[in-house]
Amino acid sequence: MDQQTNDLIKSEIENNDVCLFMKGTPDAPQCGFSMAVVNIFKILELNFKSVNVLENQNVREGIKAYSDWPTIPQLYVKNEFIGGCDIIKEMYENGELAKLFEEKSINFKKKS
Numbered sequence: 748m749d750q751q752t753n754d755l756i757k758s759e760i761e762n763n764d765v766c767l768f769m770k771g772t773p774d775a776p777q778c779g780f781s782m783a784v785v786n787i788f789k790i791l792e793l794n795f796k797s798v799n800v801l802e803n804q805n806v807r808e809g810i811k812a813y814s815d816w817p818t819i820p821q822l823y824v825k826n827e828f829i830g831g832c833d834i835i836k837e838m839y840e841n842g843e844l845a846k847l848f849e850e851k852s853i854n855f856k857k858k859s
Contacts, residue, residue, distance in 0.1 A: 752809040760823045763796035764853055768810045769820040773797050780832035781820045787839045792856040793848070825851045 760766050771777030773785045773795075788795055800807035800819055807819070814821055814828045822829040824847060829835065838844035848855050 748809040748812045749805065752803075752805040753813065756806060756809055756813050759796065759798050760826055763823075764825055764851070765793060765795035766798065766823045767795050767820055768798045768800055768806070768823075770799070770801050772799055777801055778819075780818070783832050784820050784822065784835050787835060787844070790856075791839075791845075791848075794854070824848070824853065 756768075759768075767781075767784060767788070769776065769778075769781035769784065771781055773788075776782035776785055785797075798806065798810075800810060810819065810821055811817055816828065816831060818831045820832055820835075822831075822835055829838075829847070835844065838847065845855070845857060847853075
């Protein structure tokens with residue numbers, strides 16, 4: 748991965764408390780896995796930064812090298828790599844995602 752791509756990825760992660768590298772946009776996800784994560788975030792009314800990897804092939808490949816994780820979407824919370832769709836879904840279902848957001852002081856809507 749070139750330095751410019753690495754710097755771009757690093758900047759997005761460092762400057763956004765919740766950063767999701769995904770295929771497409773939150774309003775128009777381009778894959779089911781990205782859509783599943785966005786839907787969880789919508790339920791939680793979570794503000795997050797999305798990066799559409801389909802707009803930049805270097806970022807699409809670079810994020811996989813950056814995180815050493817082979818698939819997209821990828822979630823970062825306060826500079827920490829959390830995981831992909833399956834991990835996020837599991838964390839949401841068992842309450843770990845809400846706990847993580849609380850620990851990191853991320854605002855979201857708690858389930859009643």
